Amino acid sequence: MTYPTTATTLLGNIEANLRGVRERVGDRLVLAAVKANAYGHGAAAVAAMIEQRKAADWLGVATVDEGRQLRSAGITLPILKLSPTRGPDEVGRALVSALTLTVADEASATEVSQAAERIGLTGVAVHLKIDTGMRRVGVEPAQAPDLAARIVADAHLHLQGVFSHLPISDSPDGDDFTRAQIESFRRTVTAIEDAAGPVELKHLANSGAVLGHPESWFDLVRPGIMMYGSLPDPRVERTVELRPGLALTTEISFLKPVAAGETVGYGRTWTAPRDTWVATIPVGYGDGYSRLLSNRGRVLIAGVSYPIIGRVCMDQAMIDVGPEPLVRVGDEVVLIGRSGADEITVTEVADLMGTIPYEVTCLITPRVTRVYR
Structure with a gap:
């Protein structure tokens, strides 16, 4: 007998939300965040819908295993692991699975280069993470041009992207901080391209920035919670109509x-x-x-x-x-x-719990019956 508690992922609504993102950001590429089992919505099914319906251009994951599981499910879209990967075996597994890796310092860049050399790969695409104020992961802006030049000079690496993250783009209280981050990123990108040549993909905008900060869109945007139907903060500008996921x-x-x-x-x-x-x-x-x-x-x-x-x-x-x-x-x-x-709504439940919508759907456990509609 099927377990009666059921999580139904509304794939059509998720697609509609991503279409709304595309309409808002114009010709920019879209990276759909499907980490943490697509925020609890079912990563393989969500990714398959995205690929089949061309709802996004890239996928974003948090771990190598998340990316490998998508490859095992037949997903061929580019997949960016959004944080650095440590350990030669783990880096090697990622490269064999055609995951695009993030580097954030000399050590992480060297690990990817050495793994690529062992496997016999050249020109492996990496994205350089810059810390513009999140203070979690990333190279300092002042050190970024030298690291970028080092990556470009390495035959085993290709500097495909440069990115950073905005911790308070979803709050009107953080507008000044976010604008300062965007300007820091812009200056750092200019310095990187002066030192190392053009970079194909510059990206910064998460859900809050897609909704409220057009100046942050650059070449690619990275919607997360908004693609699953919730606002990152109830006060954020509602510039895209969202449907529950x-x-x-x-x-x-x-x-x-x-x-x-x-x-x-x-x-x-x-x-x-x-x-x-x-x-x-x-x-x-x-x-x-x-x-x-x-x-x-x-x-x-x-x-x-x-x-x-x-x-x-x-x-x-x-x-x-x-x-x-x-x-x-x-x-x-x-x-x-x-x-x-x-x-x-997910937001109502989150408010009652004293948390955020992200956590509500991520908490759904494996024994719950899954349906995709």
Whole structure:
């Protein structure tokens, strides 16, 4: 029997969101971030849709294994590993799988060069990461021209791209910082090209910058959370219409009466204020439905909103369906998505958890049934 808790990835909506990105940025190339299992949406299926429908030009991953899994699934689009790769075996595995690697210092560039030499490759494309203010990964702007020249002089390497990352492009409070980053990147690119010659791909814009900072678009943009239907920050300019990329549903597995004054669940954190009926649903933090939603989340059944009561368990949760329930065992329960005229968005769930939409979908665990529509 199929596990009733189901994550349905809405591939058509993800495609529409990427089309919206293309319309906004014009003739720039688009790199679709499919790291972390496509933010929990299913990397292989999302990447296959992107390739078949030409919805993006590149894919972005965080690990070599993520890239290799896409290659094993038949994906042929260029794949950029967005952070440096360490260790000769790991670098070699990446090159054999035709992944494009990021370098950020002399050591990472040398590792890629040496691995390419061992394999017998020349002109291996790399992208140089510059730290313009994120302070996570990247060469300092002042050192970037010398490192770029060193890469260009190496017969085993080809400096295909130069990029950086914007940590606060999605917030109006960060406009001055973001503008300073964009200008730093622009100056650094000019210095690199003066020292090492033209670079094919300069890229900086993430979702927030696609939405609100056209001056950051350069040759390629890198949408992430927006392609899955959520804004990176609710205050960001809504310049692209977004559709939800995922629905999360389950069903009622048990229904019972509870008398006024009785408590429900671990810790007895909810007390029935009246005689009521409680429905149990087979979803919990073991599925990625966070315990932080205890006594504060809600679900939809046939367009009606019902509250989560008591603590979310590992495998189950409970909802108050009222003294005269209109539901029965087997009814569909919407945790994320639309039912009737109402909708629970990923952003709503994130707000209740005190986190961001990225985490909500990334938390969905492997035992949840996957459907791609």
